[in-house]
Amino acid sequence: MSQDVYITGIEMLKFGRYPDRGPPQLGAEAALGALDEAGIAIADIQAMYAGSVFQSMIGQRILQQIGQTGIQVVNITNACATGAACVREGWIAIRSGEYDTVLCVGVEQTTGMGLLGGAKTGPIPTDGLLGSATMPSVFGEAGIEYAAKTGATIEDFAQVAVKNHHHSTMNPKAYLQKETPLDVVLNAEVIAWPVTKLMCSVNVDGAAACVLMSERKVKELGLMGQAIRIRGTALASDPWQERDPTMPDVNTVTRLAADKAYAMSGVEPGDIDLCELHDCFAPIELPHYENLRLCEDGAGVELLRSGATELGGRIPVNVSGGLLSKGHPIAATGIANLYELSLHLRGKAGDRQVAGAKIGMAHVVGLGTCSAVHILEKA
């Protein structure tokens, strides 16, 4: 029998503000949604991989809400790749033969956290003296690096935001569901040029969860009709680059993860019908087109300008609204990306459905640095 691993239940909460509930409650609701869709109970779960960047022991605290069954729980923190790492670890656990049914949950509350990215501590504050460690600056500088290489303009960066904000108007679970024309994006408050406020992902609260099963279990329970096959899963850390650790490189690590996932899946870039990639700040979407092999090296700007990455284009990117507009509850993002792909692969994405989608790719980058890539297919 094949050793494929499947998603049989997956859920994400609408990203937004949940001031009256804590991370365990949010994670619990997403977990219950995933269990319900798979038609199983918490007692059927044999292991749990739970992720949160700002919470400790989140897995146990979720089980305290939905059923403490004594199973193995592993809590994972891997920056913005936390949720994706949970799925990857769950996949490994099933492939090892140890388990048939695993629960993965990612949850975060980031409302009100403001600028993320820490200035290093020392005898005196170092912010400014060491340049800026804020995320908008770090990714603004990555965008400028890309622009110097390719001729991308600030208008191109803004157009990414226009596209993803437009997509979110069709996603009822997105935080922002608002059109942002080009001039509005360009004239928004500058946070760190070239990045304006509407080119930054939004700090929100959110949770997402999925149930993974072995092929044996999927067949036993008769769930193949709703199952999503994990064709490729890869997690990479950043190989040495000449500007480490001064300037994080999110490109090489993404290429490494993408190439591993492609090799595992046997899928070619041309087979990908839609992609949810890590648009934490608008400029970085463009190099990721190239890093994920959605176009030739150097052709990212052209791909955007051609309209290929809009809904209806050759390879729609971030039809959920992306991190820019759907929101970015850090540890939930990786699983929320898989939720989006699953909707499309099952033909249930509503107004934003990518017609005939059969294979989807999901990508995240956690600064520090790591990247995860998953390739999913309807079983």
Place this chain on the structure above:
Amino acid sequence: MSDTANPPKAAFPFIKIDAGGRASLTAVRCKACGSWYAETHRLACARCGKREFETAEPTLTGKLHAASIVERGFPGTPTPFISAVVDLDDGPVLKGMLRGVACKPGEIPHGRRVKVVFDDALGRKDAEGNSYVSHFFEPA
């Protein structure tokens, strides 16, 4: 009353201040592959894994690799300022504040020649009242 006017300290390990108060850069370089690190001690090389290093003095010239104009920073840091990543001609990559140019996109083209200068660390003092010397970039 004791005299609290201690000589300023180096804000970062890659800055060295001699007995005469003159500041310079210091860094370590992997003897095997030549990779630079803006540090004083290292166990092994992140690029090649070898464990032998030599201390060397980087050049004070380089070129701008990438920059952003920070309008909103962490509390306590005056804005706007230019955050700059600089490839030293012979030395590690340093990040810092580029000053002496207007905070305008046209002033920060990729490849612009810059030099490293040393100055008081924006008036910041530690809990004992010591002042610090930091690096800054200026147009060359």
